Amino acid sequence: xxxxxxxxxxxxxxxxxxxxxxxxxxxxxxxxxxxxxxxxxxxxxxxxxxxxxxxxxxxxxxxxxxxxxxxxxxxxxxxxxxxxxxx
Numbered sequence: 001x002x003x004x005x006x007x008x009x010x011x012x013x014x015x016x017x018x019x020x021x022x023x024x025x026x027x028x029x030x031x032x033x034x035x036x037x038x039x040x041x042x043x044x045x046x047x048x049x050x051x052x053x054x055x056x057x058x059x060x061x062x063x064x065x066x067x068x069x070x071x072x073x074x075x076x077x078x079x080x081x082x083x084x085x086x087x
Contacts, residue, residue, distance in 0.1 A: 014087045015064050021047055024067060024085075041070040041077055053082055 018024045025042045032040075048068050065085040070077040 011064075011087055018065055018085060018087070019047055021045060021067075024065070028083075039072050040081075041072050044068075044070040044077065048082075 018027060024047065025045055028040070028045075029037060029042055046068055048066050050063060050066050053066050063084040064087040067083040067085065068080055069083060071079050071081050073079075
């Protein structure tokens with residue numbers, strides 16, 4: 001007999017909270033180390049649908065939130081990066 005997994009309330013809350021771009025920016029800027037933060041342009045951060053990111057079918061089930069952000073090189077935007085947030 002297989003059991004159906006029920007979502008855990010704090011998972012649902014965290015996902016809903018972090019899907020707001022302003023909340024995600026605040027979270028990342030608070031908890032990421034400085035040596036990583038200085039390379040991210042938080043003003044460019046946006047949440048993107050997982051379907052828009054090329055992942056293998058198996059990996060597509062993993063991220064809870066995918067965000068796109070510009071990387072900074074010498075203080076200027078250089079390229080885009082995807083952040084995969086797992087809750």
